[in-house]
Amino acid sequence: METTNHITGHDLKAMGYPPGKWYRRALEHINSEQLSKVEMEAYLEQFKLPEPTKLFDQPVAYSFNLAAENDLELDNVAKVKATMDAVMRTPTVLGGAVMPDACPAGPEGTIPVGGVVATHNTIHPGMHSADICCSVMLTDFGSADPKAVLDAAHASTHFGPGGRPRGKQFQLPDDLLEAFKSNEFLFDEKSISVAREHLGTQGDGNHFLFVGTSAATGNTMMITHHGSRGPGARLYTKGMHIAERFRQLLSPETLKQNAWIPFDTEEGQDYWNALQTIRKWTKLNHTLIHDGVAEKLGITAENRFWNEHNFVFKDGDTFYHAKGATPLDSKFMPDITGPRLIPLNMAEPVLIVEGATTETNLGFAPHGAGRNMSRSQHKRNLAEQADETIFKTETAGLDIRFFSKEIDISELPSAYKPAATVRAQMQQYNLGTVLDEILPYGCIMAGDWQKNAPWRNKRRRRRG
Numbered sequence: 001m002e003t004t005n006h007i008t009g010h011d012l013k014a015m016g017y018p019p020g021k022w023y024r025r026a027l028e029h030i031n032s033e034q035l036s037k038v039e040m041e042a043y044l045e046q047f048k049l050p051e052p053t054k055l056f057d058q059p060v061a062y063s064f065n066l067a068a069e070n071d072l073e074l075d076n077v078a079k080v081k082a083t084m085d086a087v088m089r090t091p092t093v094l095g096g097a098v099m100p101d102a103c104p105a106g107p108e109g110t111i112p113v114g115g116v117v118a119t120h121n122t123i124h125p126g127m128h129s130a131d132i133c134c135s136v137m138l139t140d141f142g143s144a145d146p147k148a149v150l151d152a153a154h155a156s157t158h159f160g161p162g163g164r165p166r167g168k169q170f171q172l173p174d175d176l177l178e179a180f181k182s183n184e185f186l187f188d189e190k191s192i193s194v195a196r197e198h199l200g201t202q203g204d205g206n207h208f209l210f211v212g213t214s215a216a217t218g219n220t221m222m223i224t225h226h227g228s229r230g231p232g233a234r235l236y237t238k239g240m241h242i243a244e245r246f247r248q249l250l251s252p253e254t255l256k257q258n259a260w261i262p263f264d265t266e267e268g269q270d271y272w273n274a275l276q277t278i279r280k281w282t283k284l285n286h287t288l289i290h291d292g293v294a295e296k297l298g299i300t301a302e303n304r305f306w307n308e309h310n311f312v313f314k315d316g317d318t319f320y321h322a323k324g325a326t327p328l329d330s331k332f333m334p335d336i337t338g339p340r341l342i343p344l345n346m347a348e349p350v351l352i353v354e355g356a357t358t359e360t361n362l363g364f365a366p367h368g369a370g371r372n373m374s375r376s377q378h379k380r381n382l383a384e385q386a387d388e389t390i391f392k393t394e395t396a397g398l399d400i401r402f403f404s405k406e407i408d409i410s411e412l413p414s415a416y417k418p419a420a421t422v423r424a425q426m427q428q429y430n431l432g433t434v435l436d437e438i439l440p441y442g443c444i445m446a447g448d449w450q451k452n453a454p455w456r457n458k459r460r461r462r463r464g
């Protein structure tokens, strides 16, 4: 039988096999077993690519748990529908749902915030959002004074760009360090150094630290909201890059933002494991901030729970991509710690909810109030008034602090949809039951840190 000479990657490429991580394993097998030409061709069959998969002609049916209550919302609803219709033509899609806080999050065909998309055996990085594992954690501080909790939190948390300064950093635990080092997507030096520097930080935008009192018990509760910071952002970029390579081979018609990584590939397994490591890192990121406050106050937490709202959840071969949706069904959370949390805005209660899968919710609830307009549109709408005036009006009676000491108008309550609308639609569409409400005392956010960013000040100085 005719045996092959030493086969290289160039040979496989010349035979029409697209390069991938499987090359190394296949070449090792072909050369060590000295396969004949016929044997090699038979062995390589398994790596043949299927015909490119086309988009579905029509969107897969999905549940639309959102209704417009005024003209502004009519426009938002139309945009959400148009973008979700395009997403649902992606050839891997099995089903979907739109939540009452939905709003567009990119060009048409991008999963909206408040969207859930279920796919068959594929992970779509663009559908779990760039802020992987953005999540909320609550600690019950019992009878602690809310102001004391907010003061302690203000002194120990970190908002804004980048990480903690040297000397104020937390230690990355050995098991997490090992998990980073042993994963293809996470092992690089930069990912590990940001994993260290960004521990115990909350970032910017609408991430917050909220203190309030339980309507049910009167206890003081602290809630943090943030995601996976630098390590997650780096994983997202790499995931999108690998997904794009698969898109070009498997389904060039699929929109770039909906590209996927097949789960049953080395890349798919590595990406899935990387997501789980980032989830652990993010949970620890919250935990360190909460423990820091408890330690500063010298008190023990009475209860603590958390949930992510930007993530991919696996149930058998089905992958549920949630971009701004709260997992209600316990099957989604291997380490379930309690009910789920839905924040609305700094002047409204944070809802504590529970619920189950229904025909129309796919096992999810909204994750917030959402926006009816962009941040910049909101700023333009209020341009007539001074920031301080708007701030005073919208936060009367609350202790609202911006870490950078600069007000961010686009994070005030008026930037979000009316909480009452979202709550009414949660009821209307059977999206969870409210168990308790954490009435607002105060809140810390990053604020407009860019106003005094070093490069802005430099430019100002240069202009004189």
Ligand SMILES: Nc1nc2c(ncn2[C@@H]2O[C@H](COP(=O)(O)O)[C@@H](O)[C@H]2O)c(=O)[nH]1
Pocket: 101, 113, 134, 206, 207, 208, 210, 309, 324, 343, 344, 345, 346, 347, 348, 349, 350, 367, 368, 369, 370, 371, 411, 416, 443, 445
């Ligand atoms: N309690 C507070 N809730 C807030 C605040 N700022 C925003 N929000 C709500 O959180 C969700 C989460 O948004 P995400 O898409 O970034 O995860 C958002 O829809 C708002 O309803 C706040 O300061 N306090």
Ligand SMILES: [Mn+2]
Pocket: 134, 135, 225, 226, 309
């Ligand atoms: Mn979030």
